[in-house]
Amino acid sequence: MVKPDRMTARPTRWMHRLHARLSGFARPATGFVSQPEPRTIGSFARGRQLVAGNFLFAGHLVESSDRQLWDIEAPDLAYAEELHGFGWLDDLAAVADMKTRERAQDWLWEWIARFGAGKGEGWIPDLTGRRIIRWIHHALFVLRGVDKDQSDAFYRSLSRQTIFLSRRWHTCSPGLPRFEALTGLIYAGLSLEGMARHVEPAVKALAKDCASQVDGQGGIPTRNPEELLEVFTLLTWAAAALSEAGRPIPPEHQAAIERIAPTLRTLRHADGGLARFHGGGRGAEGRLDTALAASGVKGRAPDGLAMGYARLSAGRSSVVVDAGPPPAGKASYNAHASTLAFELTSGRRPVIVNCGSGAIFGAKWRRAGRATPSHSTLCLDGLSSARLGARSKSDLLVDLPTDVPIEVSQAPDGTRFEGAHDGYVKSYGLTHARTLEMTFDGRAMAGEELLVALNTKAKRRFDKRPQTVALQGIPYQIRFHLHPEVDATVDMGGASISLALKSGELWLFRHEGVAQMTLEPSVYLEKGRLRPRATKQIVLSGRAMDYATRIRWSLAKAQDTPISIRDLNRDDPDLT
Numbered sequence: 001m002v003k004p005d006r007m008t009a010r011p012t013r014w015m016h017r018l019h020a021r022l023s024g025f026a027r028p029a030t031g032f033v034s035q036p037e038p039r040t041i042g043s044f045a046r047g048r049q050l051v052a053g054n055f056l057f058a059g060h061l062v063e064s065s066d067r068q069l070w071d072i073e074a075p076d077l078a079y080a081e082e083l084h085g086f087g088w089l090d091d092l093a094a095v096a097d098m099k100t101r102e103r104a105q106d107w108l109w110e111w112i113a114r115f116g117a118g119k120g121e122g123w124i125p126d127l128t129g130r131r132i133i134r135w136i137h138h139a140l141f142v143l144r145g146v147d148k149d150q151s152d153a154f155y156r157s158l159s160r161q162t163i164f165l166s167r168r169w170h171t172c173s174p175g176l177p178r179f180e181a182l183t184g185l186i187y188a189g190l191s192l193e194g195m196a197r198h199v200e201p202a203v204k205a206l207a208k209d210c211a212s213q214v215d216g217q218g219g220i221p222t223r224n225p226e227e228l229l230e231v232f233t234l235l236t237w238a239a240a241a242l243s244e245a246g247r248p249i250p251p252e253h254q255a256a257i258e259r260i261a262p263t264l265r266t267l268r269h270a271d272g273g274l275a276r277f278h279g280g281g282r283g284a285e286g287r288l289d290t291a292l293a294a295s296g297v298k299g300r301a302p303d304g305l306a307m308g309y310a311r312l313s314a315g316r317s318s319v320v321v322d323a324g325p326p327p328a329g330k331a332s333y334n335a336h337a338s339t340l341a342f343e344l345t346s347g348r349r350p351v352i353v354n355c356g357s358g359a360i361f362g363a364k365w366r367r368a369g370r371a372t373p374s375h376s377t378l379c380l381d382g383l384s385s386a387r388l389g390a391r392s393k394s395d396l397l398v399d400l401p402t403d404v405p406i407e408v409s410q411a412p413d414g415t416r417f418e419g420a421h422d423g424y425v426k427s428y429g430l431t432h433a434r435t436l437e438m439t440f441d442g443r444a445m446a447g448e449e450l451l452v453a454l455n456t457k458a459k460r461r462f463d464k465r466p467q468t469v470a471l472q473g474i475p476y477q478i479r480f481h482l483h484p485e486v487d488a489t490v491d492m493g494g495a496s497i498s499l500a501l502k503s504g505e506l507w508l509f510r511h512e513g514v515a516q517m518t519l520e521p522s523v524y525l526e527k528g529r530l531r532p533r534a535t536k537q538i539v540l541s542g543r544a545m546d547y548a549t550r551i552r553w554s555l556a557k558a559q560d561t562p563i564s565i566r567d568l569n570r571d572d573p574d575l576t
Contacts, residue, residue, distance in 0.1 A: 016123050028159040029192035036241045038137040042090030057082040059360030061530050069107045084122030086134040093138045112157045125168045126177035128161050129184025136191050162188035166198045182206040183234040190245045210256035218259035219307030221331035225267040226280030232260045233291045261297035263306035269345040275320035279334030279357045281527050312415050315442025316347040323406045323419050326386050332397040337384035339401050339421045340434045341375035349501045350483040352376050356525035369525050378432050378478045385423030414439040429453045429461030444556035453547040473543025480538040484524045488536045511553040515542035
């Protein structure tokens, strides 16, 4: 999905290209002063797919074993940006055999020939920063065996991109785009001959953004966990590069790293992946643990709350709850109506999930993925707890929950989360309150959902619903979306649903009988796939007839957890 800062006015894009051309007149670097260690993590499987001619970017697969990468007509702008960002160089470097190196060299120098003078979609500051980092990380990989002319072209292009970044980084939107641009500028300034003058201004600008964009909880305005990981990774890379060059790390920069690390640990599931909220995915395999280890920062958020999320964990189980209001204003561009939704992971196996971001599958899937029914929480009358705006502002959330009180405390046999939100008060007069309890051994959860009119004004609003609603009640659905690898079966004549995991674990879902329980189709939306994956969801449905409606449910392991080799290895994703 194209980011909001991509919707730049034509004059801005024209100025980008003008400065890209003018940057070619600067004196080029002729080599490296120093070179940071490669820190990016690529996928060996994806690298092999690229060499075989399977180009999967931004949800589109183009198969072409005999065409040059840059001969492919990009299906959309997001696809083109993934190409020009050179993230795929990480995957080729993960393979690192002779054939793969030759392919990487061919594609890189062809980019210089076609686009290096300022043409194409790649001359945007954050993409340029991302590209510079990859070129510097993998310089030894791509420069091996090349002649002097190719080497000179490589350094000239890096110099041009560095000068371009020094002039245009300030046009990036605050947040991840600017962090990428400034980190790329710091890398280039520290690494290339004659570019040291760009380091200090970039370091100061990065420190300023660390102070303004990373809040006291170690969070960012978008509340996107995967985006927070990308910001954290960039900050640790920049800090390591400065340290290796013998330069001090600004206090604001180091403080931001120290604030973010505990937050990411709160958002980390038992399987090492991130909770999937507000447009974010699990994160690249191994990226989170690698970044946390590289930071050297220990410890968790002291009260279990971070960036508006709460975490319950015990034994092999982890639960992450969206316990804050959704992002507002421009930060809500990719935000979801997911207040009080949760995800549950047992060991290395996700159990309860949210559908995820459908952005790579097109506008309709993107919109559907942001709605409340795509999350594991309660939805009232088919209406999301926060709505998408109309017309030109349709990408921003409006009518947001604003009052989201929460409390995490000790229960007699475990940990208790209590939260509520007012997303339905304006339309129905009802507050949704949710209680989640996890036992000390992590083998069981109990949940309670409450729809309640809290005061006289709310009761009047509830009573003003049309007569048919007053007589029949307001319909609600409580959804529990299951991971595609969970095998769900209705048992005991419909009284329970068994959830079998590939690890051999068996969980049982039950409810007290107030609502109707069904097992229905659902989808799992994730990056690196060509289409949504089919899965299932447990749905508790009923009607709110009075000022207070209570629904109780439970989820518990049916047997001891086996120690199995199947639980130690994850299945590799395929191109489906």
